[in-house]
Amino acid sequence: MTSPIAPIGSISPLTSSSPVAGMTTSPAGSPAANNVMGAGNSAGSTKAGGLDFAQALANGFDTVNAAQANANQLAVQAATGQLVDPAQLTIATTKAQMLTQLAAAVQSKAVAAFNTIMSMQA
């Protein structure tokens, strides 16, 4: 089941469920891994210590959720008069805002890459 163009890295579906039809992930050491394009991107890197892209994306969402939850907690403290330093809140909301934007940008890049690959299928 080799396709004309081997997968870049090992892009897994964002939900980490079963692979989307038409795309396969190459296990480390398989013949397809030798055709991988892009410097430093090889299927082997998923097991060699680099992060699985899907895992990184999932971790990113956890980070966003944690940042939002932290900002929410500080906001409640500010509203109830318990927050001593307003900068804590403004820093936390800015972090959450930027992480949200980052996660959204990463996701849309991943979707764009997926669409690019799909349009390349023979």
Added chain:
Amino acid sequence: MLSWFADGPAQPSGRHPVFNDVTSVTLEAAISGLAERQRVTANNIANLETPGFQARAVKFEQNLADAVNAHQPAQARIDNLPTGDLPGQNGNNVNLEREMVNATETGLQQKLLTNTITSRFGWMSTVLKG
């Protein structure tokens, strides 16, 4: 898809399901408290020299903290109570320095909370823009 443009499923409280998380409700309750505080402060300052006038103060932060702990932030009460300060010569007990400090701090708190509300709306807006 068109249901997105409706007002959302009817809730007993009339609140939209997406925006009634604890933090949003708490922030809005605090904004209401600050608005009342500002009006009471303005009234105290307007009556700075009115004979016999009794200054009042708004308290809501502790009520709101208790309501948050009880998972009922929408139920928090805003109290408008006499300060009980000692009156001066004509029976008036307005403390101008305290009222000016209140007005200044209320404005800063308002700015902090409104910016936070805007920022949080931004999280959702970012996701919507994809």
Added chain:
Amino acid sequence: MFEAIDTSGTGLTAYRAWIDVLANNIANVNTVKPMSGNAFQAQFAQAQEIAAGPDGIGRGVRVTALPLSSREGIPTYDPTNPVADAEGYVRRPDIDMNQQMGDLILAQRAFQANANAVERSTAMYESAIAIGKGI
């Protein structure tokens, strides 16, 4: 909609009226009148809180009356004065200059405080209006 500003506005109006009254009293502290009529009568400003609406929040202050002080004034022996009567007496106004000056300072302070309050309330309403801006 912007009640805090309206309330401070009532303060500006009331303290402005008080300042005018005091300034007029001070300007007339040496106004001498003949015994045949009234002395120059100083004015006072009577003020009262405007009652709260249904929400229980007071709505400011209002000048309710501008009563006049005594008509007799202070009869003073001043025979060389042009308006002196046959016995040489004139009516000087019953005005305590120290009190008037003290009140003027209070009135000016109160006016300024209400002006500052308008600025603070304006900033508050502006930040409420700006919620969601830039999203």
